[in-house]
Amino acid sequence: MHPGRPSQHRPLTSSALGQWLWARLGPVLAKLCLLGLALWATVGLAQAHAPSSGLASRPHPRAESLTQALMTLGMRHQLADTATKSRLLSQLLTAATERQALLAAIIQDDPGEVLRLTLPADLRASLPPAVRALVEEEMEVEGELEVLHEDRDVGSRFVYFLKTARRRFALHFAAHPPTHLETATRVRVTGVQVGQALALGSSSTSVQTLATALPNTFGAQPTLVILVNFQDKATQPYTVATAQNVVFGQTSNFDLENSYGQTWLTGTVVGWYTIPLSSTVCDYATLASQAQAAAQAAGVNLSTYRRYVYAFPQNACTWWGLGSVGGQPSQAWINGSLALKVVSHEMGHNFGLYHAHSLDCGTTVLGTNCTTSDYGDTIDTMGNSAAGHFNAFHKDRLGWLDYGTSPMITIVQADGLYTIEPLETASPGPKALAILKATDATTGKQTWYYVEYRQATGVDSFLSSNSNVPNGVVLHTGSPSDGNSSYLLDMTPVTASWSDPALVVGQSFTDPNAGVTITPVSVSSTGATVSVSLGPLVCVRANPTIALAPSQSQWVQPGSTVTFTVSVTNNDNAGCTASTFALQAAAPSGWTVNLTAPTLTLSPGASATTTLQVTSPAAATTGLYTSNVTATNSANPTSTASTSATVALVSGLSVTLTTDKASYTRGQRVTITTGVSANGSPVANASVTITITKANGTVLKGTATTGTSGSIVWQLQLGTLDPVGTYKVRTDASVNGITGTATKSFTVQ
């Protein structure tokens, strides 16, 4: 109520004789019931948008406050008179412009934060069109995936693009970028568009594969090497003959040896061409198109080649090589030095390979406190040191082992002595052992040990001075479903060196979690004999996985309850018994949280769900709030995991509801007053529905529209036969799609 302003008075009459009431208000009420339903349907403002990462994003206070400003100004704009509207519109445009620029910067490093702040579709739609154009939008886009890898000494990275008929979007994944897809795969992605970039959740939830690229890893590989230099740097650091030898001599022979005679490079070197590009910029897309144009102008038929290699004098790019992972045609950029190490590595990417990593767990082979090194594999050209053979896991991916007429990999499923031949030689015997290490309880993803035997021969001659590798077996881990999962293990962890990774004859390696012991018993120039024993599984506890659905920020009005599904997965291995997980939820002070099931009992590998309800106080101020849920294994409290949900409160109409007394007797008149305001000012022309539920469940409804005072006074005449007990009153107010609700109860004696 706002004293001093005239109030609207509307009679609302009640009687034990419902017929009489309906007769008086029937025509109006029939319409109101529908309106009431429609209002309730829109009270929850939650809308689906892009999935969030599950990874912790760093809150960006300025972007968050601009997001709130957009919502507050947007609501004031909706309610304002014409003169005020134009002033508010200019403020809205200023805020939206700054916010858009900020999100475009944030998306590069923290796409999860962009997803957290993304306005849902219905709130975006409530903004004026000029403002809406500046606000991010959820989109589903189909196109061709482009996966590139920039190779540099520090800060190497994958970059992802989506090419559509007309546009090229940079893709930024908040978690788990795709490592199972190659360039040229047709995909459909769901993400939030900010300018020319899309923020996406994890590849498993935001990328749908429509068709996979065909692997081209066998036979002659028609390759065009284009030598280009720049308008300001027309140097030729090596001759055409040198380039011919590096690519079609050394690299082709490298592939021929690695593939056991199945894959080689054919084609030609063209150039040098001087292209109209400066060496002081790093624009590899333009470099590629200008190199192609120059070759075409010189009469080269580009379409007869399946792989393009652009080689050029050192320019402003800080990487030494860049390669598409797969692709048709595949592309490789060689910056400066043209050598076997660089070309075999970039063309390894072109064949579809990722890097050969290493796993360093200090003074133990495995452990819980390990670091990985991106290029850490010292004996695989996809690592950083030598142009060595692709390891057995990589060859398995290429089909150069265990496919068609390629040599076998022996899958070990029983204790025994197994013989493997040197990985380098073209003899037809088994080249590696594969032993199951673990199966991920959640995803079913398997990780295997790959045991191989390396000799200082062919392109592995660099091992001739190595006293460790040729005298034992080398172990890698890899997951066939994840191309980016090749890890060299260090079987001599007490030495800091990575040039002695092999397990030498007489030494054993045991993985108690997998129940696996590996012991090379003899090596010779023709092969290694390895003893493998598979023991019983020891119980190994692991942190559970906890997830909330929906994962995206939920936009609701203060006082609303948001419901989430909580899912918990027991990641203990099969050697453990079932465990009980205690769930705990936390919310900001003054909020209430409720978990339907406070504990979940799960067998290893099993998942279960329960429900979390988060309710904000009706008086809470607008903003983004976080609620955390933790699952802890009661039998092993260090096995714990937590996740969080964001509830974004947006201001609605503020509705008050009062009665003139708290208690009445039958026959008395009840005076009910509703006030509707927004940002502290009364709101005119709000439609208000009142719903009264009597003590016996009978429902009465009425409606009215606010005047300039923003308030409505209702009167309810209690009949002498009306039920005694508690009566509930609820008012729902709505204007321009903005809503608010208030409830109140009184007693009749």
Ligand SMILES: [Zn+2]
């Ligand atoms: Zn690379």
